[in-house]
Structures are given as structure tokens and as C-alpha cells.
Amino acid sequence: MTTTVVEPDTVRRANTRAVLRQVLGISTLGPLAALFLAGIFFSIKSDRFLTGTNLSLVVQQVMVVGTLAIGQTLVILTAGIDLSNGAIMALGNIMMTSLAVESGLNPYLAIALGLLACAGFGLLNGGLVTSLRLPPFIVTLGTLNIAFALTHIYSDEQTVSGLPSELTYFGKTFSIGQTDVTYGSVLMLLLFALIWYVLSQTAAGRHVYAVGDNPEAARRTGIQTRRLLLTVYAAAGLIYGIAALLLVSRTGVGDPNAGQTDNLDSITAVVLGGTSLFGGRGNVVGTLIGALIVGVIRNGLQLIGTKSIYQVLITGILVIAAVSVDQIVRRRNQ
Amino acid sequence: MSVTADETTKAGREDIVFEARGLVKRYGHVTALDGCDFELRAGEVLAIIGDNGAGKSTLIKALSGAVTPDLGGFLLDGHPVRFHSPADARAHGIETVYQDLAVAPALDIASNMFLGREIRRRGPLGSVLRMLDKPAMKRQAAQQMSELKIGLRSMTNPVEELSGGQRQGVAVARAAAFARKLVIMDEPTAALGVRESGQVLDLIRRIRDRGLPVILISHNMPQVFEVSDRIHIQRLGRRVALITPKEHTMAEAVAIMTGAMPGRAEKEPVATADDGAGTITAAPASGVSTVGVPVASAMPTRQVRKSTRSLTDTIGKS
Numbered sequence: 015m016t017t018t019v020v021e022p023d024t025v026r027r028a029n030t031r032a033v034l035r036q037v038l039g040i041s042t043l044g045p046l047a048a049l050f051l052a053g054i055f056f057s058i059k060s061d062r063f064l065t066g067t068n069l070s071l072v073v074q075q076v077m078v079v080g081t082l083a084i085g086q087t088l089v090i091l092t093a094g095i096d097l098s099n100g101a102i103m104a105l106g107n108i109m110m111t112s113l114a115v116e117s118g119l120n121p122y123l124a125i126a127l128g129l130l131a132c133a134g135f136g137l138l139n140g141g142l143v144t145s146l147r148l149p150p151f152i153v154t155l156g157t158l159n160i161a162f163a164l165t166h167i168y169s170d171e172q173t174v175s176g177l178p179s180e181l182t183y184f185g186k187t188f189s190i191g192q193t194d195v196t197y198g199s200v201l202m203l204l205l206f207a208l209i210w211y212v213l214s215q216t217a218a219g220r221h222v223y224a225v226g227d228n229p230e231a232a233r234r235t236g237i238q239t240r241r242l243l244l245t246v247y248a249a250a251g252l253i254y255g256i257a258a259l260l261l262v263s264r265t266g267v268g269d270p271n272a273g274q275t276d277n278l279d280s281i282t283a284v285v286l287g288g289t290s291l292f293g294g295r296g297n298v299v300g301t302l303i304g305a306l307i308v309g310v311i312r313n314g315l316q317l318i319g320t321k322s323i324y325q326v327l328i329t330g331i332l333v334i335a336a337v338s339v340d341q342i343v344r345r346r347n348q
Numbered sequence: 349m350s351v352t353a354d355e356t357t358k359a360g361r362e363d364i365v366f367e368a369r370g371l372v373k374r375y376g377h378v379t380a381l382d383g384c385d386f387e388l389r390a391g392e393v394l395a396i397i398g399d400n401g402a403g404k405s406t407l408i409k410a411l412s413g414a415v416t417p418d419l420g421g422f423l424l425d426g427h428p429v430r431f432h433s434p435a436d437a438r439a440h441g442i443e444t445v446y447q448d449l450a451v452a453p454a455l456d457i458a459s460n461m462f463l464g465r466e467i468r469r470r471g472p473l474g475s476v477l478r479m480l481d482k483p484a485m486k487r488q489a490a491q492q493m494s495e496l497k498i499g500l501r502s503m504t505n506p507v508e509e510l511s512g513g514q515r516q517g518v519a520v521a522r523a524a525a526f527a528r529k530l531v532i533m534d535e536p537t538a539a540l541g542v543r544e545s546g547q548v549l550d551l552i553r554r555i556r557d558r559g560l561p562v563i564l565i566s567h568n569m570p571q572v573f574e575v576s577d578r579i580h581i582q583r584l585g586r587r588v589a590l591i592t593p594k595e596h597t598m599a600e601a602v603a604i605m606t607g608a609m610p611g612r613a614e615k616e617p618v619a620t621a622d623d624g625a626g627t628i629t630a631a632p633a634s635g636v637s638t639v640g641v642p643v644a645s646a647m648p649t650r651q652v653r654k655s656t657r658s659l660t661d662t663i664g665k666s
Contacts, residue, residue: 215478216477216478217468217478217480221463223452224452224455227454228452228453230448231451232463234444234446236435236464237463295454
């Protein structure tokens with residue numbers, strides 16, 4: 015009866031890691047370093063990079079994909095993936111604009127209906143994943159096509175313009191010193207803060223991680239895993255609706271062809287931010303950094319006059335690097 | 349050819365914490381439980397052994413609420429209970445530890461301990477903003493760990509950085525922390541090495557010594573004989589014997605389990621000892637053998653436990 019479950023070397027190793035984690039925040043350290051390196055590189059190459067106006071522009075440019083990536087992070091944390099978010103956003107975008115302009119609805123009602131449609135699509139994804147136990151990849155590939163088709167049928171391939179000012183509110187700016195900041199950027203950052211809070215400070219957030227990490231263990235501890243997944247997909251859908259509103263504000267039109275590659279861009283942001291595609295580890299702060307990395311590289315390469323295709327090349331290399339690091343870390347821990 | 353009756357069941361019914369009578373569970377044409385009885389007494393480690401297909405896992409599922417039997421009922425502390433889900437059983441104070449380390453590896457120790465039962469901050473922070481009380485959970489987790497002498501100090505380490513034995517330690521500590529009536533351990537050492545298994549067995553004893561009875565399901569005979577006070581032998585969907593490691597050898601247990609030796613031939617459950625006859629007769633099992641086997645020890649439970657404990661202590665120290 016004298017034995018205890020102590021293994022001194024294991025404990026010591028774990029303690030060292032815990033200290034490292036607390037000081038450096040391991041999972042977001044890599045992405046943060048990459049962001050800083052890119053920032054330093056471009057501020058050396060171009061004196062226009064490190065200005066308030068330019069940095070505000072970067073945030074503005076990542077506003078839509080960044081918001082999509084918040085929902086994507088939630089889904090990926092549960093070990094899912096959402097290919098449909100760009101198409102859902104496009105549908106919300108066309109609904110909000112078309113209902114307000116073509117149908118002459120109250121703009122706020124049009125926004126509400128657009129948000130509702132996006133949340134509904136999220137719920138559909140969640141329902142198919144939980145009740146039929148279909149793989150999220152296939153479910154969202156299906157809903158991607160459905161939402162895409164609905165967008166084009168509903169809009170009749172027409173771009174909606176002449177929007178009421180309520181729809182483009184988040185494109186408006188206010189000034190901090192010399193810098194103009196859009197309300198949309200602020201909304202995105204607030205949404206990041208909210209989801210960070212939910213994920214890190216509430217029981218529901220813990221359960222999201224647990225379901226992605228070990229669904230069986232989560233179920234056995236009494237977590238209602240299906241209901242949780244359904245909520246996650248529906249919440250993600252609502253967030254895509256907010257992204258749709260930001261897209262309207264940013265472009266000033268309802269374009270049925272908008273957001274077609276944004277699904278992959280949002281996955282890129284999540285992966286660059288250090289969230290594991292296997293679920294259960296990562297956070298939205300990383301996703302924000304990941305989205306900013308893409309934004310900074312795009313912006314910086316434009317500033318120094320490089321062809322935009324190099325941005326795609328570099329993003330591709332970074333994605334491979336990010337998943338490799340994730341894989342290596344996972345393997346070492348097993 | 350007469351054998352000693354199960355004296356332990358006559359030792360006083362108020363001692364019985366959890367009891368099942370005549371459980372029947374059929375899956376199509378397969379009868380997994382065929383009038384199975386079960387009894388767990390206060391302060392004991394009861395092992396359940398049985399060959400594959402003996403209905404052992406169905407019995408455990410019924411006890412932990414994962415399966416609802418077609419017939420038969422449960423008494424928990426003398427009150428009839430019926431479980432429709434594991435959550436039901438948990439709500440009645442029954443916690444289960446599973447073999448495959450049912451923890452979330454990326455979450456830290458405290459989070460795993462309180463998973464699904466998180467503590468929230470007091471006041472509006474908790475009730476409105478649903479904020480977790482992380483310090484309280486960390487503190488209580490650490491206290492639980494030290495009470496059970498699980499040598500884990502930092503509650504913020506992810507479970508994946510622990511050894512297999514330590515992970516199972518977390519799962520066991522969680523069960524012990526929340527169980528009010530009893531703990532079920534389903535093959536808790538199956539995924540562990542020899543040394544780590546020993547540590548988990550120590551934990552089982554500590555939990556029993558803290559007053560929680562433990563149901564241990566294991567394939568590992570030496571472990572069963574080392575740690576248990578009584579052994580429930582399951583065969584062909586029924587309990588065929590209730591023995592003690594003191595009175596029986598491993599070979600006998602295996603013989604009863606496989607049917608090479610009759611445990612009890614009557615359909616009557618072993619534990620209907622209210623008849624007071626003191627003896628039941630073991631009928632020959634399909635002409636194989638006519639050797640009578642004591643169904644259980646004639647020694648009162650407490651005495652048995654004491655002797656078992658001193659035996660295990662000796663083993664532990666050697």
C-alpha cells in the first residue's frame with residue numbers, strides 16, 4: 015500500500031512543459047512568431063507597411079474571412095470541418111440585399127431573415143452530422159452546393175445594388191488618432207473576444223474541446239454530445255450570417271458570386287492559427303493571428319509590388335508547415 | 349454432496365448496498381442475462397469474473413445504467429431503482445471507470461475531473477456570464493489527488509502528458525470524487541502495464557477503505573484474487589457462485605467459470621438464503637463431475653475482509 019502513482023521524471027518533464035506553456039502559450043506562439051516575422055520583413059521592405067492606415071486596412075481586408083474563420087474554428091474544434099461557410103455567407107448576403115432592395119422589406123428585417131437563413135443552414139449541417147452521423151466533410155460539401163445553387167437561383171445571377179444605408183453600416187469608419195477604423199473590424203474583434211470567452215471561460219467551451227478530443231469520454235461524463243454539436247453548427251451558421259452582413263458592408267452590393275473560395279481561406283486561417291484539424295486543441299486567438307498572417311502577407315506583397323500569385327504560394331507553404339507542426343506535436347504526445 | 353450455504357448473504361441484509369434480482373436481458377434469440385442475481389455489500393471490493401459470453405458485460409451495463417434489463421429489478425440501499433441511462437445511475441451516486449482511459453487528453457487534469465460537472469463562479473459572474481471557477485476546481489482536484497495519494501501536483505497539465513497509470517488515476521479519482529454509493533471499474537487495468545496496474549489496485553483499496561464499495565470487472569485472475577473481498581462468478585447469464593479469495597483457489601474459480609466444476613446447479617439464486625436451510629446441494633453438472641464446491645465462505649463478511657486485507661497487505665509489502 016506504499017506505492018503511489020508518481021513517476022518523478024514524468025512529473026518533472028510535465029512541469030517544465032507547463033511552465034513553457036504558461037509563459038509562451040505554445041499553441042499560439044508559432045503563429046504569433048510567423049506574424050511578427052512577416053510584419054518585420056514587410057516593414058523593412060516598405061515604409062508604408064507599418065502605418066495606422068495600412069494596418070487598419072489589413073484588419074478590414076481580413077474582416078470577412080476572419081469572421082467566417084471564427085465559426086470554422088468552432089466546427090474544427092469538434093473534429094469537424096465546414097466547407098459550406100462561404101456559400102452560406104453568399105446566400106445570406108444575397109438574401110439581405112435582395113429582400114431589402116428588390117422586395118422592399120425593412121432593412122433590419124432583411125438582415126434578421128438573412129441571419130436566420132444562415133443559422134438555419136448551420137443547423138441543417140449539425141442535424142445531418144448528428145442524427146445521420148454523416149462525416150462533416152461530406153455534409154458540408156453537399157450544403158455548399160445547395161447554398162450555392164439557392165443563391166444563384168434566388169438572385170437570378172443578378173448583382174443587387176443601391177443598398178439602404180442600414181445594410182452598409184459596418185463599412186462606416188470612425189477615427190482613432192490619424193487612423194480610420196471600420197465598425198465592421200470592431201465587430202469582428204468583439205466576436206473573437208466573445209467566442210474566446212465562451213471557449214476558455216465557460217463549461218460549454220470545455221465541452222466543445224472534450225467532444226472534439228474524445229467524444230466517447232465526453233458522452234460518458236454526461237455531456238449531451240449531439241445537442242452540443244447541433245449548437246456548435248447552428249452558432250457557426252449565425253456567425254456566417256454576421257460575416258455576410260460584413261461582406262455587404264464591405265462591398266456595398268449583393269453579389270451572388272462572392273465568397274466562393276472563402277471556405278478554404280477560413281480553413282487556412284484556422285490551421286495557420288495552430289488549431290488542430292483532428293479536433294480538441296486550438297483557440298480563436300490563434301485563428302485571428304492566422305487570418306492576420308494571410309492578410310499581412312497579401313497586403314505586404316502588394317506594397318512591395320510582387321505579383322499576387324506569390325501570396326497564394328506562400329500561404330500554401332505556411333499551411334503545410336502549420337499542419338506538419340501540429341502532427342509532430344501530436345505524435346510526440348502519444 | 350452437500351455444500352455450505354452462502355452464509356455471507358445471511359450476515360444481515362442492511363449491509364447490502366446494491367442488489368439485483370432475476371435480471372433477464374435478451375437480444376433477439378440470444379439470452380445475455382438469464383435470471384441473474386447480484387449483490388454488493390458495504391465496504392467491499394466485489395470482483396465479477398466470467399468467460400466471454402457469460403453475460404458479464406451485459407450485467408455491468410445493466411448495473412451502470414447503459415442497458416435496461418427486460419425483467420428483474422434493482423435495490424439501491426434497499427430502495428427500488430430503475431436506470432434508463434448511465435446519467436440515471438450517476439444521479440443515484442454510481443460512478444463507472446472504463447478500461448480505455450475515458451479522459452480527454454488535450455484537457456488538463458482539473459478540467460477532466462470536473463468534465464460535465466463544472467463549478468461556476470459565485471454571483472453574477474457565474475449565473476449570468478457562466479464563468480467557470482477554475483481555482484476552486486483546481487483546488488478540489490488537487491485535494492482529491494492527495495487524498496487518494498495520486499502523485500500529481502499540477503492540475504493544469506494536459507492529461508496527454510501523463511503516463512497510462514496516471515491517466516487512469518485521474519479517471520478513478522473523478523469517479524471516487526463524485527460517487528456517493530459505489531464505484532464500478534470495468535477492466536481498469538486492461539490497458540496498463542504491471543506496475544501501473546498495481547498502482548490502480550492500490551487506488552481501488554484506498555477507495556474501499558474510504559467507505560465506498562467497488563465493483564471490479566477484470567479478466568486478470570491474480571489481480572482479482574489480490575484485491576477483491578468476494579468474487580461473483582458469472583456463467584451462462586447467471587451468477588453461478590459467490591466465493592471469497594480466501595476459501596477458493598484461482599484454479600477453482602476458473603473451473604467454476606468455465607463450467608468444469610459446478611458452482612450451483614439449481615435455478616434458485618445462491619443468495620436466497622432466507623430459507624435458512626444452511627445448505628444447498630450442488631447437483632452434478634451434465635455428468636462431468638460431482639464434486640461439490642462451497643458456494644461461499646462460512647465466515648462472516650467482516651472477518652473475511654480483514655483476513656483478505658491482511659493478505660493483500662502482505663503482498664503489497666513484499
